[in-house]
Amino acid sequence: MLNRRQLLQNGLLCGGAAALSQFPTGMAFADEATRLYWFGSPARAERTLAVVKLFETANPGIKINSEVGGNDYWSKLTTMIAGGNAPDIYQLAPSRFADYARRNATLPLDEFLGKIIRTDKLMPNALKLGSVDGKIAGIPLAINAFALLYDTAIFEQTGLKPPVETTTWDDFAKLCVELTKAIGKPNLWAVGNCARYSYALEAFLVQRGKRLYLDNGQIGFDIEDAKAWYGYWDSLSKAGGCVSAEIQALDKNQIDSNPMSKRNAAMTIAFSNQLVGYQQLAKNKIALTSLPILEGSGQSGLFYKASLHMAVANNVKNPELAAKFLDFFINDLEAGKALGVERGVPLNLAVRDVVAPTVDEVSKRSIDYISSIADRVGDFPPQVPIGASELEERVYRPIADKLGFGLLSVAEAAQELISQANRILKL
Known part of the structure; x- marks a missing residue:
């Protein structure tokens, strides 16, 4: 896990909003704050924290307290959820996504779709990748194949x-x-x-x-x-x-x-x-x-797969704020530029069009591949079981x-x- 000193040395810490220490059980947050937890490389941390900073700038008074996990990500997440101290928003791999949803660890997001979470520019049927037992249990962040x-x-x-x-x-x-x-x-x-x-x-x-x-x-x-x-x-x-x-x-x-x-x-x-x-x-x-x-x-x-998901904890204190951040993460053009294709090709087609000309030649190869197989992909797969x-x-x-x-x-x-x-x- 990246600690605070390492992130400061690498220039990854965005202002005072991203506190990358583990939050103690029972720590109180103001209504305008939410907790974000994810795993991945230092490059992913840099990109994610850039989006956090963009979101906070666009929404004065709101703070996203961010933590990036290491090899102990899943054990820590399980411990936090079991202790009633789940992060408000957390990243899930497709192999574990449905498992967490079926254990009632995620908040269904259906009521926010088309309202707080915009869906009009997402690739057709993309949200099926976030559906578990008829409910949208999380938002797919990007696609791969x-x-x-x-x-x-x-x-x-x-x-x-x-x-x-x-x-x-x-x-x-x-x-x-x-x-x-x-x-x-x-x-x-x-x-x-x-x-x-x-x-x-x-x-x-x-x-x-x-x-x-x-x-x-x-x-x-x-x-x-x-x-x-x-x-x-x-x-x-x-x-x-x-x-x-x-x-x-x-x-x-x-x-x-x-x-x-x-x-x-x-x-x-x-x-x-x-x-x-x-x-x-x-x-x-x-x-x-x-x-x-x-x-x-x-x-x-x-077939297209969700590369990763973001889920909202079922006991989140401010679900509207969490939904607002997820909307920003997948739909905001500047956020899309910051994220690039490190997590996969954007679901939002408008974001994809904006991102494609800005990425390096290697990332463009990944985008071009996803486009090249469009007429050869089959149906989305069933969710991975417990x-x-x-x-x-x-x-x-x-x-x-x-x-x-x-x-x-x-x-x-x-x-x-x-x-x-x-x-x-x-x-």
Whole structure:
């Protein structure tokens, strides 16, 4: 977590409005103050605090007391909510959003829509991304989509052509094996072993007419789908097309620990807004395209996702003020310029039009990608169910690693995935 001194040294603290210490339980705030809590990089802190300052300037007398969390974000948030000291406004990841809403930790925002929170310039149906059980439980902050990122210089050096939107999974496997051989360097492969990434599996499933999760909160695939997924990556690994199990096991599902960022892979499957982060860590230009598909004319497996949500605590003292800040965050043009596309491409189409010419070349690539797939995306997915975050940590990654190390067969991995997922999602 960034402390006050670090933020002062980095120029991130905006006036006296942003107190970045943890607020003690029971601390009273005036009616014109509200608490904001989020997680992310120093760059995100800088952008968020810039919006806070803009909001306070536009609304004299109102204070936004801001705190940015670190690795302990979720434990602190849970503790604050359990103690009745929840932040008035807090950021949620899509994998946890519906969980918090269904535990009544968020305030439904329906009554503020079209009144305090303007919706007329948002992309069509965007608020469905914030809907849980028929109520708007939070505001999606931006959108992203699945993407395949690749190092352009490596493809130029080897003379091989990078994947395109019509590349099939079979073609991709052949390319990966050929690319690894063409690179000819120890500990550098074509791609990471993406068997452990649930988001990559989700795109694969959508292409097969399935879903990772259903509306009822259960998994939307069967053991044959799991066998196909694990079998693909197991075969690619044995053929030398993706990184070794030892390398992949070091990935903590963060940009900086991904094999591509560690220069052990030329490609990775990620989210489009993560291009900025990957490019910052790369020596060469990183480009992005859509994921491989089952067959040339098949479904893309793509859909727009909420990159993050902002929710309002169910016990917030001044819900109108919280709603006003959320409106400013997603609809104000100057706020949009300050935020850029670090959290994803803006939901507000007018903001998007204003932001696009102001961002750097890397961010523009992310915006252009979102626009380029507009006629290929499918329906928004169901909300991630309670227990999904546990699946990420205890099921998807561990099972894929066991498969990679040869501790499980493809059939055993598939069976364990189905059994563990059904057990956790039935809790």
